[in-house]
Amino acid sequence: MNKKQKKVFNRIIISIILLIALQILLHFVEVPVLLQFALYMIPYIVIGGDILKKAFHGITHGQVFDECFLMAVATVGAIILGLVTEGEEGGFLEGVAVMLFYQIGELFQSVAVGKSRKNITDLMDIRPDYANIENESGELEKVDPEDVSIGTIIVVKAGEKIPIDGIIREGTASLDTSALTGESMPVEKNPGDEVISGCVNITGLLKIETTREFGESTVSKILDMVENSSMKKSKSENFISKFARFYTPIVCCLALALALLPPIVLLIMSKEPMWGTWVIRALTFLVISCPCALVISIPLSFFGGIGAASSNGILVKGSNYLEALSETGIIAFDKTGTLTKGTFEVTKVSPAEGFTADDLVIYASIAERYSDHPIALSIKKFAEEGGLNSIEEITSDENIPGKGVRVKTVSNEIYAGNSALMESIGFTPISGVDFPGTVIHVACDGKYVGMILISDSLKPTSKKAIEALKASGIRRLVMLTGDRKESAESIADELGLSEYRAGLLPGDKVDEVEKLIADKKGKEKLAFVGDGINDAPVLSRADIGIAMGALGSDAAIESADIVLMDDDPARIALAMKISKKCLRIVRENIIFAIGIKVLCLLLGALGIANMWMAIFADVGVMVIAVLNAIRCLKIPKNA
Amino acid sequence: MKKTYGIEVDCAACAQKMEEAAKKVAGVVDATVSFMSQKMKVEFADDADHSAIMQDVVKACKAVEEDCEIYV
Numbered sequence: 001m002n003k004k005q006k007k008v009f010n011r012i013i014i015s016i017i018l019l020i021a022l023q024i025l026l027h028f029v030e031v032p033v034l035l036q037f038a039l040y041m042i043p044y045i046v047i048g049g050d051i052l053k054k055a056f057h058g059i060t061h062g063q064v065f066d067e068c069f070l071m072a073v074a075t076v077g078a079i080i081l082g083l084v085t086e087g088e089e090g091g092f093l094e095g096v097a098v099m100l101f102y103q104i105g106e107l108f109q110s111v112a113v114g115k116s117r118k119n120i121t122d123l124m125d126i127r128p129d130y131a132n133i134e135n136e137s138g139e140l141e142k143v144d145p146e147d148v149s150i151g152t153i154i155v156v157k158a159g160e161k162i163p164i165d166g167i168i169r170e171g172t173a174s175l176d177t178s179a180l181t182g183e184s185m186p187v188e189k190n191p192g193d194e195v196i197s198g199c200v201n202i203t204g205l206l207k208i209e210t211t212r213e214f215g216e217s218t219v220s221k222i223l224d225m226v227e228n229s230s231m232k233k234s235k236s237e238n239f240i241s242k243f244a245r246f247y248t249p250i251v252c253c254l255a256l257a258l259a260l261l262p263p264i265v266l267l268i269m270s271k272e273p274m275w276g277t278w279v280i281r282a283l284t285f286l287v288i289s290c291p292c293a294l295v296i297s298i299p300l301s302f303f304g305g306i307g308a309a310s311s312n313g314i315l316v317k318g319s320n321y322l323e324a325l326s327e328t329g330i331i332a333f334d335k336t337g338t339l340t341k342g343t344f345e346v347t348k349v350s351p352a353e354g355f356t357a358d359d360l361v362i363y364a365s366i367a368e369r370y371s372d373h374p375i376a377l378s379i380k381k382f383a384e385e386g387g388l389n390s391i392e393e394i395t396s397d398e399n400i401p402g403k404g405v406r407v408k409t410v411s412n413e414i415y416a417g418n419s420a421l422m423e424s425i426g427f428t429p430i431s432g433v434d435f436p437g438t439v440i441h442v443a444c445d446g447k448y449v450g451m452i453l454i455s456d457s458l459k460p461t462s463k464k465a466i467e468a469l470k471a472s473g474i475r476r477l478v479m480l481t482g483d484r485k486e487s488a489e490s491i492a493d494e495l496g497l498s499e500y501r502a503g504l505l506p507g508d509k510v511d512e513v514e515k516l517i518a519d520k521k522g523k524e525k526l527a528f529v530g531d532g533i534n535d536a537p538v539l540s541r542a543d544i545g546i547a548m549g550a551l552g553s554d555a556a557i558e559s560a561d562i563v564l565m566d567d568d569p570a571r572i573a574l575a576m577k578i579s580k581k582c583l584r585i586v587r588e589n590i591i592f593a594i595g596i597k598v599l600c601l602l603l604g605a606l607g608i609a610n611m612w613m614a615i616f617a618d619v620g621v622m623v624i625a626v627l628n629a630i631r632c633l634k635i636p637k638n639a
Numbered sequence: 640m641k642k643t644y645g646i647e648v649d650c651a652a653c654a655q656k657m658e659e660a661a662k663k664v665a666g667v668v669d670a671t672v673s674f675m676s677q678k679m680k681v682e683f684a685d686d687a688d689h690s691a692i693m694q695d696v697v698k699a700c701k702a703v704e705e706d707c708e709i710y711v
Contacts, residue, residue, distance in 0.1 A: 004649070054705060061702045066652065110649060117675060228643070231671040231680050241655050296651045303675040 001111060008107045015043035015100055023093075037083055040092035048075060048099035066248065067290045074286040075099045077279065078611070085276050094611045098287055105619030109296055112626050116304060119633060126179045126198040126219050128163035132156065145214040156206045162199050165217045166208040168192065173204035180222070181313035181566040198222065221557055225315055229306050232318025233299075236586050240298050244291045251289035251601075258282040258605055277607065284604040287614035290622075293593040297625035298586055304632030305582030312635060313565035314575045321561040324544050325579040329524030330516050331474050331572070334509075334538075335481035335491060337531035338548060339466075339569060340456040344374050346382035347437060348453035360450040361388045364442050367407045367416035370397055375438055375454050404440075415443040422448070437487060455487065458494060461570040466495050468573035472580070475524070478516060480509050480538075509538045517543075529572060546572060574635075582632045589625045596621050640683045644693070647708035648674060657707055660699040666692040679709060 001009060022039055025031070031039070048071070055072035078095035085091075130142040132155040140155055145163040148154060153169060156162050162175070174186040180198045189195055195208060197219035214220055259282035263273035302319035309316050316322050336342045351360045365383035368376035383389055396408040403424065404417010415425055422428070422441045427448045437455025441448070469477060479500040481488050488502035501512050517526050528535070528542035531549055536559040539545030547560035549567030557563055564571045600617035603609035609617070648654050654674035661670035661681060666689075669682040681696065683689045693711045700707050 057705050058703075066656070106650075117677075228676075228678075228680070231673050231676075231678070233671070244652065244655070292650070292652065295655070299651055299673075299675055 002114070005107060005110055005114075008103060008110075011046055012100065012103055012107065015047040015096070018043040018046065019093075019096060019100070033083070036092060037079070040079070040096055044075070044079070044092075044096045044099060047096070047103055048072075051099065051102070052076075067292055070248070070252075070286050070290055071099065071102050074283045077283045077286075081276060081279055081283075098611055098615055101615040101619050102287075102290075105292075105622055108619075108623055109292070109626055112623075112630070113296065113300060116300065116630050116633065119307070126161070127223055128161045128197065128219065131163040132160075145217075148210055148214060150210055150213060152210050154208050154210060156201045156208060158201055158203055158205065160201055162195055162197050162201060162206075162208065163217075163219070164208075164210045164214050165194070165196050165212045166210040167194050168206055169209050170207035171205050173206050174202045176200040176202050177566075180218070183313065183566050183568075222315060225317055225557065225563070226306070226310055229316055229318050232320050234302060234319040234323040236323060236583075236590070237298055237302065237319060240294050240590075244295055247291055248289070251286070254601075255282040255285045255289070258285055280611075281604060281607050284609060284611055284614045285601055287611065288597060288600045288604050288609070288617040290618045291597075292618070293597075293622035293625040294590065296622065297589045297593070297629040300626065301582055301586045301589065301629040301632045304629060305578055308582075308633050308635050309575060309578050312571065312574060312578075314571055314578070315563040315565065316575075317561050317563075321544055322579045322582060324525045325527065325562065325576060326583040327523050327525045328474060328527045328544065328576065330476045330478070330520065330526045331469060332478045332480055332513055332516055332526065332528045332538075332542070333569075334528075334530035334535055335479050335483060335488065336456060337567070338529055339462045339479065339495065340458055340491060342456060342531070344378040344438070344454050345457045346378055346452055347455045347457060349450070350453075351450035352448050354447075355449050357450075358386075358388055360442055360452065361386060362390050363412070363414050363444050363449055364416055364440060364452055366390050366392060366394065366409060366412075367405050367414045367442065369394060369407070371399075371405065375440065378454050379440065379452060412444050416440055456483075456491075458491065459567070459569060461568050463495055465569035465573050466497060468570070469576065470496075472573065472576050474576075475521075476516070476519070478512075480504055480512050482506070482509075506535075506537070509535070510541055513538055513541050517541075529569070531567070546575075548572075578635065585628055585632050589628055592628075593621050593625050640685065640687070640689065642681055642683070642689060644679045644681065645710040646672065646677055646679045647710075648672070648677065648704065649706070650674070653704045653707060656703040657700040660703045661696045664692060664695045664699050667696065670696070 022043070026036065051068050052072050054068040058066055058069055075095040075098050078098065079092055082091035082095065128145055131145045131148050132140045133143050133148070133152060134155060135141045148164055154164060154166070168189055168191050170191060172188070172190045175189055175195065176186050177199045178184050179200065180196070186202055197217040259279045262278050263275050267273045302322060305322050306316050306319065333339055349357045349360055351357050361383050364379050365388065368379050392409045392411070394407055394409055398406045400406060400417065400421060403421035404415065407414045415421060417440065419439070419441060422443060425443060427443060437453050440452045440454060442452070443449060466477060476499065477497055479488065479492055479497050481500065481502055482504050483502060485502040488500045492500040504512060513526070513528060520526060525543040527544040527546055528538050529546045529548060530539055531547070539547060539559045544562060545560040546562045546564065548564040548569070562575060596617055600609055600613065604614060648657060651674040654672045657679070658670055658672040661667060661672070661679065666684050666687045667681055668684055670679065672679045681693070683692060690711070697709050697711065700709060
């Protein structure tokens with residue numbers, strides 16, 4: 001509890017004690033009504049003084065209908081009624097008790113909300129407090145990260161957060177990126193590697209040359225995004241604030257009608273008007289009507305959902321996007337870098353007759369030894385992993401532009417390249433067109449040795465992610481790629497995707513997304529998932545743009561609505577789960593709070609519910625709604 | 640021109656009131672108040688003097704919600 005809350009707490013305790021003492025006194029001693037009134041006023045002012053003041057302030061400043069006003073009218077009304085009927089109907093105790101319970105409820109709410117606010121901010125506790133700089137005498141000095149300019153060498157000790165993005169100049173260390181990505185596996189970093197702020201150095205001492213200012217560093221950007229996320233309000237939140245605006249005046253009018261109309265009707269029918277009964281019912285009605293359960297629990301739910309997502313490396317830029325995500329019916333994916341690794345790997349080795357797979361790989365790796373082409377690199381990597389590295393000396397190395405390479409060693413002459421190369425030296429190679437990927441043919445000493453297929457491979461979690469998304473009720477999953485039809489088809493088959501569009505230029509992707517948007521049904525939303533590097537136009541065209549693997553990429557953070565910090569597609573399904581859970585809780589709270597209120601309002605109007613039930617309807621519902629909202633913080637399992 | 644200010648406010652409804660009040664101040668294009676992050680984001684009209692406008696915003700907010708705080 002903070003200072004303000006402690007003050008309220010003390011006031012609550014004092015007024016409870018006073019109230020109990022007063023009850024005991026009244027039990028034993030006969031006190032005249034006016035004196036009773038005066039005695040009850042002491043705890044009443046102690047507990048409700050500020051509410052009365054606020055209500056008065058509101059009236060004088062044109063803000064009539066708020067909850068302070070409701071509480072003031074209800075309690076003052078009850079007390080005046082007690083005075084008029086000389087303590088028979090309504091009465092002093094009710095008036096004071098309503099105020100007391102209202103304050104207890106408010107205090108509880110304020111503490112609960114403060115706690116969950118803190119929980120959420122702790123989840124996102126990535127803000128570095130200082131940076132270490134070596135001063136002239138070689139001692140470490142702690143400075144404010146904001147004061148560090150680009151190109152400064154900062155020192156990060158084991159257990160410290162990296163405060164600013166940069167490049168490692170000295171030292172190796174394992175970094176814990178879990179605060180950023182939700183990934184618990186530490187990452188090994190060496191001199192020359194780029195590191196991003198917000199990671200925790202687990203082992204070793206690092207000297208890092210900063211490449212950005214603090215304000216431009218990843219950690220600042222992320223914090224900015226998360227802190228601003230509650231500014232973009234969802235439809236549900238806007239609904240509630242509109243609702244509250246109309247609701248309170250309507251309820252006040254109804255209460256007035258309830259106090260006046262029935263007695264007047266009774267009078268006309270020349271019966272006993274029972275003013276006291278109807279006024280007390282109207283007051284009960286007012287107490288019940290406070291809309292605070294809704295007003296507080298809905299933003300809290302969204303804040304919790306966004307917090308839960310952040311702690312899993314899913315940054316949501318606003319509650320409106322979290323809401324939209326739960327309504328997603330169509331998801332379009334980029335292929336390369338999103339569903340696939342975006343790096344090339346040897347996926348197939350088919351030797352010709354008379355050669356083994358090992359021969360083929362060894363020859364190919366010799367031929368590609370001096371090449372830095374991505375394809376050459378993937379062949380060399382494959383050979384290394386299989387222990388097939390040859391150290392045979394190369395005597396001559398010739399690059400044949402557009403075709404491949406010719407390499408001579410002491411004992412062999414090797415050709416490696418595309419089918420055009422093979423044809424030029426007199427072979428008709430197996431056609432590679434049917435294969436998804438790039439084909440490298442190898443020939444050695446006048447014989448055709450075979451072909452190696454190099455292609456992009458699926459991310460290990462892609463298949464699971466697609467299955468999870470299908471299970472979560474996504475109607476259409478479409479893969480959009482600029483790649484050849486064959487590659488697209490084989491990837492789509494592997495993933496179990498029935499729809500794909502291949503051979504798309506970046507502009508075509510926008511057109512395809514437009515077509516998909518035209519196919520939306522009802523409230524359905526379209527999400528596009530891309531790697532964020534060259535998909536910016538599509539990301540902004542889709543209802544929800546999801547960028548992945550965005551750590552350190554400014555373009556993605558700018559143009560996407562939801563940013564996945566690592567490049568694991570399974571996070572999309574997790575984000576959907578979080579959003580659905582959060583929206584379910586929001587709906588539960590809206591229905592529950594409005595439902596109970598309407599029910600209690602009816603009961604109150606009919607005179608079945610008394611002041612005490614009214615207090616439950618107000619404070620109790622709010623407490624339950626707040627507790628329910630806090631559940632948003634918990635991350636759904638089996639994701 | 641958008642600026643974000645730290646605020647202190649006790650209830651969500653009060654934050655809502657502050658938002659409404661701030662939006663009505665002359666020179667303010669748009670304003671959002673987040674109770675959860677205890678922040679107020681104000682979008683000013685182009686080439687407006689925001690420190691002067693913020694004084695009006697503070698006044699307007701104090702009028703609707705007495706014990707709120709805006710850290711300008």
